[in-house]
Amino acid sequence: MITRRTFLSAAAASAAALSLGACAPRGSSSDTVIRYWGMQAADADKDLKVIDAFNATRAGSRITIDVNQVPSNGVADMSQIITAVRGGTAPDVWQMDRFNAVQNASIGLLEPIDDLIEEYEGVSVEEFTSQWLQFAVDELTYDGRLYGLPINTDARGIMYNEDILRGAGIDLDMFDPQQHVLTWDELREVSRKITTTDSRGNFETLGFVPWDGEGWPYTWAFGLDAQLYSNETASVTLDSPQWRAVFELYADWAEEFPYAKADAFFATYQPPNAPPSQTAIFSERLGMSTTGPFSIRSNEKYAPKLPLKFTWLPVGAEGDETYSWSGGASLVVPKGARMTRNLWEFMKFYTGFEGQSIVQPLLGDLPTNLRTIQARNYNPKAELFRQMLPTSTSRPPLPVGSVAWDTLQRSRSSVIIGSQTPQEAVAINQLSVGPKMALFEGYQMPATYGQNSVIPEA
Amino acid sequence: MTATGVKARVPVGDAPPEAADGTAEGPPPERGRRRLSRTDRRDLALGLKYISPWIVGILVFVVYPVGYSIYLSFTRYSGMGAPTWVGLGNYVTAFADPLVAKSTGNTLFYAMIAVPLGLVVALVLALAMNQNVREVAWYRTIFYAPSLIPAFAMSFIFIVFLNPQFGVFNQVLNIFGDGANVNLLGDPTGVKIAIIMMAQLGAGNAALIFLAGLRNVPKTVYEAARVDGAGPMRQFRSITLPLLSPVLLFNLITGVSGALQVFTEAYIVTNGTGDPDAGALFYMMYLYKNAFGFAELGYASALAVLLFLVGLALALLIFWCSRRFVNYDVEAS
Amino acid sequence: MSTTLRTESPRNRRSAARSVDADQLNRRADGTRRPWYSSVIARVVMVVLSVIFLLPLYWMVISSLKSDEELAKFPPTFIPQSWQFGNFVDAVSAMPFLQFFMNSAIITVSVVIFSVISNFVVAYGFACLKWPGRDLVFYLVIATLFLPFPVTLIPMFDMWARLGLVNTMFPLIIPAMFGSAFYVFLLRQFLLQIPRDMLDAARIDGAREWTILWRLVFPTAKPALTTVAIFAAVASWNDFMGPLIYLQDESVQTLSIGLQSFRSVHAQDVSFNQLMAASFLVILPLLILFFVFQRHFIRGITIGGFK
Known part of the structure; x- marks a missing residue:
């Protein structure tokens, strides 16, 4: 009896001590650390390959990507991200199903990224996004603003x-x-x-x-x-x-x-x-x-x-x-994140030619980056689906x-x-x-939505 | 004292009669605003001291969220930004929403079958867990094991039982039917029945409560009854059931609360769709979908307030009825 | 009922109860033997029930031992053809298993201790003390049983976030210190059955409530408290929604989150055998603990046991 009581109080004490230890403040005050909610745990290795390659570049060498694989609670379940954004604990960048982009943008869950493009790329949003499949960009566009960059895609x-x-x-x-x-x-x-x-x-x-x-x-x-x-x-x-x-x-x-x-x-x-x-x-x-x-x-x-x-x-x-x-994932910026150059460099790398060339062959589906498609950096067995892309489109961005x-x-x-x-x-x-x-009176989908896409041949 | 005295439930000793009934005690304090006597005040202070953790808890973890939800139920709110006041709009919408009607019907169907069935299954398990056999520890563990298994793993095994070709369920059905394969999960009513059956595998929780209740029945009471020549059925009816009535009340109320909020099993078995034909779309699933799928938190809050009111009314009704059958006096024998 | 039937003091009551259980095997209370077939029938019924209730666990274990190819077999095999123990190794190495295990254990142990203490004290206030307005307040406890969880999710999160405690285990542990409607209600139902005169006698003898609570009532309520401990442990260990929204960093995440990660990969390509292996490893500690602790379902109230 005494031993059990001793055990219990010892357990309680250690529990309290350990949970206190877990209470350390987030070490994210520096803008060289980017907090990223990645792909699901089983694909974490693929995420890490891209991050390693990013860290090997000149722009990425001083940046630490703090990656967490936060599992989702099911199809179209926004409980985690809504609570996290409200509580100020959301990541700086989040890998999200593009299908949810317009709805999430409409309720104010995401930051538009137009300013990042204009500031760091010095080109118009339209010109910059022409590197990706049009329907994938349309799916990330709400009320004329861009809310993310596309990663992969597929077809049926x-x-x-x-x-x-x-x-x-x-x-x-x-x-x-x-x-x-x-x-x-x-x-x-x-x-x-x-x-x-x-x-x-x-x-x-x-x-x-x-x-x-x-x-x-x-x-x-x-x-x-x-x-x-x-x-x-x-x-x-x-x-x-x-x-x-x-x-x-x-x-x-x-x-x-x-x-x-x-x-x-x-x-x-x-x-x-x-x-x-x-x-x-x-x-x-x-x-x-x-x-x-x-x-x-x-x-x-x-x-x-x-x-x-x-x-x-x-x-x-x-x-x-x-x-x-065609559906697929994207990188988006949750509301309240620090919109830094480092964050932008990471997004650009991950969704750009280098990032997609690393991750697409591993995932087995198709890239949205046109140069990656042109270089055929995807599973050759998915070639027929690549041929479907010109006449494919996304679900309506509403x-x-x-x-x-x-x-x-x-x-x-x-x-x-x-x-x-x-x-x-x-x-x-x-x-x-x-x-x-x-309730969204006069809402307009992007004018290009539903049009055929031009896919460069290899 | 004889075994027949059990039925009479006459309190003995100097316990005041009302002590046997926890629900009908003392005049309500708000009646007539009469001044409390000094003893009353001392008792009140002592009582409040003991329940103070709960008072803090309810203030922090209940009153605030509930107040917030009631407010939200009169607004349109996505979870972000500022809520827009819509008055009774959400309630008007809810009463006209065919999916509210459908999910309410599904939930009531579930509750009417799952609650009584669950009580019976749990009681049978508890009696089995209470047997005087050497290996009873194994039985207890086995009967409780499904309650430990994550719901998704449970749904997988259960679906194997229901396989239209090879499953146990269809083998039995084929004895009566024309031999055509039937998928219980593919029928709007069948899927509800399947979910009810699946929930019975988790009866270990309620059974454990019954078991604790059975262990509360003093052996001496049975011994006395046996000396009086009461058979097993008679003992069950006159001793076990009355003495289990407090936990029966508990399992009944928490069973109703659980049934009105049935969510996880249905969510997993139907992959969150509630199909076929919305037959497994339960109220809580629809509420959750509105809150975190469609970002309609105001509407979801209105649905929650309605559910809360209905649940509370049912609970009070059960409590009121329970005065007749619940017996807290173990010694009344 | 007189006090002559059994006169043990609360202290040695446990061992007495256990020995009663043991030697009651096949023996009636009045000392005559039961007919031999009665225990046979009881055993047959229990074995049949056991088979039904073991099937989920059995299925989980054999699925975790099958190879990918065998999982695709139709109809499914009931005994694995080749035993792939490697699935367990893969499952453990697919997540920071030890860390998740420790996190789950810390949360669960804390929650169990706090739940038992806080709910017991509160239930004592509702069952063993008499004070004006008690039962009306108790209806409030019942009312909270009917609160749908989705609506409390956001305000609760806001509060913890304002306190800066997201990504710590506190939001999952602290609520246990304040009692919960379910457990308070459960314990109240048991404590109300404790004979009134027993408590009053102690009070007349000059015992303080706090002493009565721990010395007299606590041992008596053991079956009910065991139930609370088991429920609290299982609920906390398997809790998914709480960790999902409060624990975003892997350093504080729990096993249930680790399990979910297995499932929510591309739905097309879940390693089902590994998922089942991981699930089994996750519930194994609970199974063992239950097996060990179920013996606390001993006789609670022994009439005449208190003098």
């Missing part, structure tokens, strides 16, 4: 298993991205041929469904010319006929490949939260899936022997222009991005289950997003 395409297609007697030339772009009708026909059902009515193999993987409403919206926002009328256009077509497409496929059966199929072969190795593609049950270059790494890791290839997203009619959409994404995803779920018709779905979407966007 169809991944298919050659063995399964060949087994169903399908002409593989149709899937060769250099020869052909699939139409929706062709894709449906192929999916029909691949799909097999067992005696109890369950799918044994499935060809394709448009709500699997990266088959988000936005993915098909870009191919059907459905726009979320119109600069001309400065209003949300989620109830347009084009958006109805997006949800009709889901409803149409869900009629032929019923939701309940397809859902049971996916829950069997790629249950939610299962290991990334456990997918319907890897277990050779699913013929085709919508995905991006980020699949290349896991394909090589978990299914190196499967003949998995990529092709374009399906188009409406033969000869239609291809389309895709301050209501998260609400819109959430609403569209929920409507997709309702439509494929059949609890809403496409007409009802688009009406609800408009009602959910419209009033929130109306």
